[in-house]
Amino acid sequence: MWFISKFLLRIFGWKVHGTVPDLKKAVGIVAPHTSIYDFVIGGLFFVSLRKKAGFLIKSSYFFFPLGIILKAFGGIPVDSKSKTNMINKSVEIIRQRDNIFLVITPEGTRSATKHWKRGFYYISLKAGIPIIHGYLDYKYKIIGIGPVIWPSGDIDADMLKIKKYYLGINARHPERFTTGLEGENEKR
Numbered sequence: 001m002w003f004i005s006k007f008l009l010r011i012f013g014w015k016v017h018g019t020v021p022d023l024k025k026a027v028g029i030v031a032p033h034t035s036i037y038d039f040v041i042g043g044l045f046f047v048s049l050r051k052k053a054g055f056l057i058k059s060s061y062f063f064f065p066l067g068i069i070l071k072a073f074g075g076i077p078v079d080s081k082s083k084t085n086m087i088n089k090s091v092e093i094i095r096q097r098d099n100i101f102l103v104i105t106p107e108g109t110r111s112a113t114k115h116w117k118r119g120f121y122y123i124s125l126k127a128g129i130p131i132i133h134g135y136l137d138y139k140y141k142i143i144g145i146g147p148v149i150w151p152s153g154d155i156d157a158d159m160l161k162i163k164k165y166y167l168g169i170n171a172r173h174p175e176r177f178t179t180g181l182e183g184e185n186e187k188r
Helices: 001-010 037-049 066-072 083-096 119-127 155-165
Strands: 015-017 024-032 055-057 073-080 100-104 131-137 142-149
Touching: 001 037, 015 037, 024 119, 037 055, 037 066, 037 100, 037 142, 066 073, 066 083, 073 083, 083 100, 083 119, 100 119, 100 142, 131 155, 142 155
Parallel strands: 015 142, 024 100, 024 131, 055 073, 055 100
Antiparallel strands: 131 142
């Protein structure tokens, strides 16, 4: 299955920049998230690496037969209305597994939003695991793996650094992506 995923990424013209750190557990954040294709490309990427990723997805998407497919790709159903429960459930899942990359889109939506969700940060902090930056740049067809950071506890300062990293990344639908920072056109 991994070789098929690798082949499909190559056929579609996607390249990988960076390397996945040799970690057993981490929270991976991926932005921009403006299209359902983000999930498809990301899923192919993880399968091609032979890594098991977990994706938090609204429980309303887990209906037959889609639910079977989502679970096969590492989908974890969550009630998006209960933020505290989602964080605690995610930390519990991380603690129960020997290896997991819990992949989260910090925007929390495929629409433009200046207010990124902070749940990924609290999951990382509470589970005592690092955050890995990831991105999909559609203009250049790059799947990028960026720096690993450990949350400092100063969420505002850390979120500013995280958002700055994503400046200059080209979304599939650019009009739906914003970091909420001034000077959006700046490059990182």
